[in-house]
Structures are given as C-alpha cells and as structure tokens.
C-alpha cells in the first residue's frame with residue numbers, strides 16, 4: 001500500500017477563543033479524490049486554510065502530516081513548495097500584477113526552493129499556452145491584473161489554470177464550483193481530471209453534488225460543526241443531495 | 250546666531266560685494282523679497298499649512314549659507330545618480346556651483362543653460378522680464394527667501410514648435426559640510442513644444458544639507474511638459490521644493506514626484522490654469538521608512554472653463570515615517586465645465602508610521618465635476634496569504650503587493666529609462682528583486 005499524501009490527525013483549530021475545527025481525522029492517499037461536503041459555516045474553508053498554513057488560525061491540538069512529515073511548523077510558501085495547492089473560495093484581486101507575471105513569480109519561487117534556475121522564458125510561455133488552452137481561457141485574462149474585474153467564474157478558472165501550471169501533489173478545491181455555469185464547470189472539471197494521476201490527490205470541497213458528477217470522488221465526508229460526522233463512497237453525495245444534512249445531525 | 254539672523258547678515262554681505270546685483274530688473278525683486286522674508290520669518294506650526302511640518306528642528310541647525318564652493322567630484326562617484334544609457338542634456342551643480350565638467354548644455358535650437366548666465370545676457374532679458382518670479386508668489390516666506398538669494402539654477406527655454414529629442418536632467422549635488430542651498434529653476438516652453446525634464450537633489454556624503462528650491466514652469470498653448478522629481482536623498486538631507494506651474498490653452502503639464510528618501514521633504518506644488526481645455530497632472534509616490542518625513546502640499550487653481558486636473562498621490566510609510574498630503578483644488582466661479590479628480594491612498598506598515606491626509610475642494614462654479622477619494626489602509630493579509638499559498642515567499646509577496654499598490658503612479662512616467670529606474674529603486678527599497 002502506498003503511503004498517504006495527507007494525514008490530518010485529531011485536528012483542533014480556531015481563532016482566539018473560538019474553536020472552529022473540533023477534532024478532524026482525514027487520510028488521503030495518492031491517486032485518490034476526496035470530497036468534503038457540509039453546510040455553510042461548518043468549517044470547510046477553515047480546514048483548507050489550516051492545511052495550507054494560514055496563520056490567521058491557531059492549531060490547538062493534533063497534527064497535519066504531508067507525505068509522512070508534520071507540516072505544522074512550515075510557512076504557507078514552504079507548504080506550497082512541497083506541493084500543496086489550494087484554490088480559494090474567494091480568489092484575491094491583485095491590481096498591478098498580471099496573471100502571467102504572477103504565475104511566473106510563483107513557478108520560479110518554487111524552482112528556487114528546489115535549487116533550480118528560473119524556468120526559461122520560452123518554456124514558460126509554452127506551458128502557459130498549453131495550460132490556458134486546456135482551460136479554454138481567453139488569453140486577454142493573462143495580461144490583465146490578477147483577478148481584477150474578473151467575474152466569479154473567470155476567477156475560479158484562473159485558480160485552476162494556476163493549479164495546472166504548478167502541478168501540485170495535493171490540490172484542495174474550495175468551492176471551485178460556485179460561480180461557474182455548467183459549461184465552465186465542465187471545462188474546469190475536465191482540467192482537474194486531466195491533471196489527475198496515480199501520484200497526486202484532490203480534495204474537493206463543495207456544497208453541492210453537481211461538481212461531483214464531473215470530478216468523481218472515491219470518498220465523501222460530511223463536515224458539520226467542525227467535525228466529520230460521516231464518511232462514505234460517492235453514493236453519499238447523492239444521498240445528501242436528496243435528503244439534505246439534517247438527517248445526519 | 251540663528252538661521253534667520255545669519256541669512257540677514259549673509260544677504261547684506263552679498264549685497265555689499267555686489268554679488269546679488271547681477272541685473273537691474275531683478276535686483277528690486279530681490280530686495281523686496283528679502284524684506285518680505287524678514288518680516289514674516291520662517292513658517293511655524295501655528296500656520297495652517299505648516300501645522301504638521303517639523304521645520305523648527307531643521308532651521309535650528311547651523312548651515313553654511315554664503316561660502317558655497319566647488320568640491321572635487323569624480324564622475325565615477327556620481328554616475329549612478331544620472332539616468333544613463335540614454336542621451337540627455339544635463340545641468341549639474343555641485344554645492345550650488347555649476348559644474349561644466351558634468352554638464353551638457355545647449356543653445357542650438359533650444360536653451361538649456363544656467364540661470365545666472367541667462368540673467369546676464371541681453372538676449373534673454375525679454376524672457377526673464379516676462380517670466381522670472383511671475384508665478385512664484387504664494388507669499389510663503391520660503392519662496393521670498395529663495396527669490397532674495399537667487400543666484401544659480403537651470404534655465405530652460407524651448408521655442409515654439411519644438412519637440413526636444415533628449416530628456417533634460419537637472420541635478421544638484423552637495424557634499425563637504427552642512428550647507429543651505431537655494432537653487433532656482435526657470436522653464437519656459439513655448440507654443441506647441443514638448444519637453445521631458447528630470448530634477449534631483451543629491452547629497453553624496455554624510456553632510457546635513459538644507460535645500461530650499463524654487464522652480465517656475467510656463468507652458469504656452471499646446472505645450473506638453475513632463476516634469477519628474479526623484480527624491481532619494483540621504484537620511485540627513487532636508488528639502489523644501491516649491492514648484493509653480495502656469496498653463497495656457499490646450500497645454501498638458503505633468504509633475505511626477507517620487508519620494509524615496511530624505512530626512513525631511515516638503516513639496517509645495519501649485520498649478521495655475523490660465524487657459525482653456527488644458528490638462529494638469531499631479532502624480533506622487535512616496536515610499537519611506539525609518540524616521541523620514543514627506544509632506545506634499547498641492548494646489549490647483551482652476552481659473553478658466555473646460556479644464557481638467559488629475560491628481561494621484563500614493564504613499565507607503567513604514568517604521569516611524571510620516572507622510573502628509575494636503576491637496577487643494579480651487580475652482581473659480583468662471584471655471585465652468587471643470588473636471589477635477591483627486592485620489593490619495595496610503596498604506597501604513599507597522600503601528601508607528603503616520604499619515605495626515607487632507608483633501609480640500611473649494612468650488613465656486615456650478616457646472617463642474619469634482620471628485621476626491623482618500624484611503625488609508627494596511628497591507629491586505631488575505632492577499633499576502635494568497636501569494637504565499639502560490640509559493641511566493643512572504644517577503645517577496647509583501648514587496649509585490651506594495652509594488653502593485655504604487656504601480657499606477659509608476660505607469661504615469663512617460664520616459665522609459667526613468668520608469669525602469671524608478672521600478673528598480675522601488676525593488677531595492679523593498680529589498681527584493683522584481684523580475685518585471
């Protein structure tokens with residue numbers, strides 16, 4: 001059996017005196033797709049952020065292992081360099097920095113951490129072309145300020161474009177489906193599926209079953225009030241779609 | 250002896266030696282200006298416009314006021330202060346004395362030379378009589394003081410229908426002891442002409458200088474003037490920069506001020522719109538740390554109808570740095586159809602830096618469009634986390650965000666080599682390499 005990419009062990013985290021995550025356990029192995037579903041405010045984004053290293057939240061108890069090693073002491077950028085990617089529920093607008101320049105900076109920062117030279121401009125452009133085509137992105141977005149004035153859907157597509165460029169080992173997609181119409185949803189899902197292989201893993205966070213028709217999960221977990229209250233196969237997502245969350249509480 | 254007394258003694262000494270009597274028409278202006286200074290004295294915090302300005306600490310120092318002398322400067326030591334790799338005219342002063350060695354002036358087609366030599370030559374008399382000290386009359390005692398002592402500075406005259414192919418660099422170097430310097434520039438751009446100018450005051454050792462500079466810029470019909478100021482002096486240098494601009498019909502004048510360093514910098518920038526359909530642009534960007542101070546006081550007098558003014562000032566203040574922004578727009582009752590925009594955004598880093606921001610609109614016409622926006626914020630933590638999540642180290646993410654914040658001001662620079670220079674300076678100040 002291959003060793004897990006991610007192990008979340010009895011994770012308690014929160015802000016100041018407010019405990020938001022109350023003992024999460026989750027193990028993700030290479031090649032797997034996991035989905036976390038749960039009502040608003042249950043702690044889904046908090047869990048993503050804590051895995052990605054957001055210092056706004058304090059880890060009170062428990063541990064997070066990435067490829068067998070604790071990452072709690074690592075900065076967000078160090079976690080990113082190890083191969084953790086998080087698609088933001090609300091991607092940030094950065095005026096004055098174009099999408100192209102931003103992704104170049106991100107890729108070269110990762111290479112630097114690995115002791116590599118900057119990626120030659122030619123290769124960078126080729127890769128940008130390839131990945132933006134995969135996501136059927138309008139090229140004009142690449143030369144515009146990052147996410148500035150982008151619609152919700154364009155922002156999400158840009159997130160997955162960046163994911164495609166960075167080729168993470170673990171991709172956490174926080175409500176990537178919200179803001180996407182059905183065509184865009186298919187394109188984004190297709191992009192994610194193309195990047196998926198036996199060595200990486202995806203954690204899909206969503207409210208709705210819809211996205212899971214396209215990115216089919218191996219495991220579905222229900223998060224409620226900071227705890228995983230139920231786990232199952234993909235059929236659990238359908239059940240939730242029909243019955244809502246109330247029957248689980 | 251305090252500075253005022255010292256200046257008084259100095260003034261009469263220079264008078265007796267005849268050094269201030271270089272021209273009959275200017276001499277009376279000088280004497281009158283000195284009287285005005287003598288009566289008013291240096292501004293104090295009691296005056297509204299000087300409320301936040303710690304001028305006292307600066308004027309209480311001991312300065313050399315009359316014995317300006319040329320000091321030996323090697324080109325290699327000062328090369329870095331010039332914009333290089335591009336052909337430019339240069340007017341360079343060392344301790345207030347013209348350096349022919351470092352300069353590259355001209356009289357062919359245009360005049361790029363010394364104010365003192367222009368004052369002495371009969372062929373410039375008309376221009377001087379017509380323009381000298383005609384708009385530098387805000388009744389500030391510091392302006393009077395400069396007028397009283399006017400000896401040296403840049404004289405630029407662009408006759409009509411001329412596009413000056415090379416930018417002009419005006420640079421004032423100082424070294425060897427604490428000096429009180431009072432440069433004076435006169436820029437006259439005739440109809441339909443275009444010029445790009447860069448001005449800089451630079452201390453090249455650890456002296457504590459005090460510069461009180463006055464610049465008058467006249468833009469005739471359809472003239473285009475881009476005037477850039479790089480303020481990146483040492484943390485011992487103090488500068489009071491007073492710039493006055495007068496514009497005629499359809500002219501476009503932009504003054505871009507970049508404040509990256511200096512112990513104390515006060516910029517008074519005044520635009521007088523004396524024509525129609527003209528455009529005034531005032532852009533500023535400050536990036537300061539330690540205990541540095543920058544104070545931007547701007548005034549736009551909309552005196553005629555159908556004109557525009559666009560003002561964008563941004564600042565980043567870290568450590569114990571202090572910024573002041575005071576932007577006045579005065580729309581005269583006959584200035585109908587005025588478009589006046591003003592924006593001032595500041596970022597404070599840490600909890601010891603300060604910004605005082607005060608937009609002031611005084612509108613006496615009824616059919617006008619005026620807007621102003623003023624924000625003071627901190628660095629966006631979510632944006633920082635976002636960038637770090639993508640692998641960009643915190644320090645670079647920080648710098649990139651600050652760079653992005655200032656970017657729209659940098660974009661206003663129309664002189665590519667200068668833009669490149671400013672970008673590099675910013676990166677250096679932020680302690681990172683910006684790859685673009």
Ligand SMILES: Nc1ncnc2c1ncn2[C@@H]1O[C@H](COP(=O)(O)OP(=O)(O)O)[C@@H](O)[C@H]1O
Nearest residue numbers: 015020038039040041042043044045046047056
């Ligand atoms: N930065 C924060 N500051 C204060 N409270 C927060 C913060 N982030 C999350 N919370 C609180 O934690 C709970 C879970 O939020 P979140 O993780 O965003 O849930 P979800 O993504 O499942 O909708 C909510 O009650 C929310 O108000």
Ligand SMILES: [Mg+2]
Nearest residue numbers: 044045089175
């Ligand atoms: Mg959420």
